[in-house]
Amino acid sequence: MRTRAIAAAAALIVTTGVAHAAEIDAMITTAMKAAVDELAPPFERANGHVLRITYGPSGGLARRLNGGEGADLIVVDSKVLDELIKQGKVAPGRTDVARTGIGIAVRKGAPKPDVSSPEALRRALLAAKSIAHTARLAAGGPNGRVSVLVSSGEAEIGLQQVSELMSNPEVEVIGMLPAELQQTTTYSAGATTSARDADAARALIRALTAPSAAAIYKAKGLDPAW
Numbered sequence: 001m002r003t004r005a006i007a008a009a010a011a012l013i014v015t016t017g018v019a020h021a022a023e024i025d026a027m028i029t030t031a032m033k034a035a036v037d038e039l040a041p042p043f044e045r046a047n048g049h050v051l052r053i054t055y056g057p058s059g060g061l062a063r064r065l066n067g068g069e070g071a072d073l074i075v076v077d078s079k080v081l082d083e084l085i086k087q088g089k090v091a092p093g094r095t096d097v098a099r100t101g102i103g104i105a106v107r108k109g110a111p112k113p114d115v116s117s118p119e120a121l122r123r124a125l126l127a128a129k130s131i132a133h134t135a136r137l138a139a140g141g142p143n144g145r146v147s148v149l150v151s152s153g154e155a156e157i158g159l160q161q162v163s164e165l166m167s168n169p170e171v172e173v174i175g176m177l178p179a180e181l182q183q184t185t186t187y188s189a190g191a192t193t194s195a196r197d198a199d200a201a202r203a204l205i206r207a208l209t210a211p212s213a214a215a216i217y218k219a220k221g222l223d224p225a226w
Helices: 002-020 030-047 058-066 078-086 118-127 134-139 146-151 162-166 198-208 211-219
Strands: 023-029 050-056 073-077 095-100 102-107 157-161 171-176 185-191
Touching: 023 030, 023 058, 023 198, 030 050, 030 095, 030 162, 030 185, 030 198, 030 211, 050 058, 058 073, 058 078, 073 078, 073 198, 078 185, 095 162, 095 198, 102 146, 102 162, 134 157, 146 157, 146 162, 146 171, 157 162, 162 171, 185 198
Parallel strands: 023 050, 023 073
Antiparallel strands: 073 185, 095 185, 102 157, 102 171
């Protein structure tokens, strides 16, 4: 009798898990890609959910969501997310996930100019034949990323969120913008108002802000924001 009861309970657990499994469409900033690529598989295994993630610049993802592209949750620059909440595209109550500052990178193996102070950075930028920064992303696509422009030799120096620079093994981060010039970006998550399964979307947000995620973020150039 006890064996049958245990078997029945196990079957109920399995059935319940399957019933709640969901396909989650997520839009996530490229700045968090390296970290999310590590966090996603354990989340899928633990919950039975299937993630379909679209990566891109925060502004581009916001335009796609506003243009009618479907998503269950979005993780972007906190200012961009706040605007999406105001527009009714994302449910109120943002969750801050991670922060990162702007790093400075050169092609791996290239000379490393001194960028330790505002004046040193100024000299390095004036001496560089070409510079890539976030605005160059306007072309779109993975080949338009600052780190790719640097690793391909198209740009001698790149300035971008350090987490994005660190995701490219062909570039080397030589420093951060000096404190006087630094700009820190906070990336925040929210379930969309059109989410097919808001509970599943919120479960992913909880996984992205779990204590166990902190070490992964730090290894990828991000600081936990919770």
